[in-house]
Amino acid sequence: MLSIDRAIRDAIVDHARRDHPDEACGVVAGPEGSDRAERFIPMLNAARSPTFYEFDSADLLKLYKEMAANDEEPVVVYHSHTATEAYPSRTDISYASEPNAHYVLVSTREPDSVEFRSFRIVDGVVTEEPVEVVE
């Protein structure tokens, strides 16, 4: 299960809405081994695309150095789908390489409602998990 503060959930949704129709992406870091999603870090989608996202390679290095210095890890890796459901695509599954992360998918295909779902992706196997929003 993913447990996430409402403020962070809302920040992810806002980021996805803001970048629509391009995909938005980012990380929520937390203390290593804690499974606590605490530090919201929106990233630039270097692909600037409605069908693909990619962290810029220099930004990626900076992010991981920062997390290492803080003894953090990516607790959530999120991105949006802007025309399809909030479910990992084949490309998402092939790239997924944080076995401890919650992969959050947000769909902005409907203007008035948002889908916010969380998955584990380990060795190519997708498992959806419940999301608990904490006030």
Add this chain to the structure above:
Amino acid sequence: MAIEVKIPTILRTYTGGAKSVDAKGDTLSALIDDLDGNHPGLKGRLVTEEGALHRFVNIYVNDEDVRFTGSLDTSLSDGDAVTILPAVAGG
């Protein structure tokens, strides 16, 4: 010649959980061969069967993405720092 190589979580199964290991080589290619000698299987996660750098990983030498410095031919010297990170990307 020892070069420190930072290993990402997903590949630590090959290094007995170690976050960084030492390796030798005067090019990235030689370094990866040396790494694979001590941690068999690691090379297959970094380099394709055709001998190119895998698109799922980024490798940095002293903070430079090797895609901009000659990829697997990037030369290395004593004291360089190599960082391996999985690309964060998708569709």
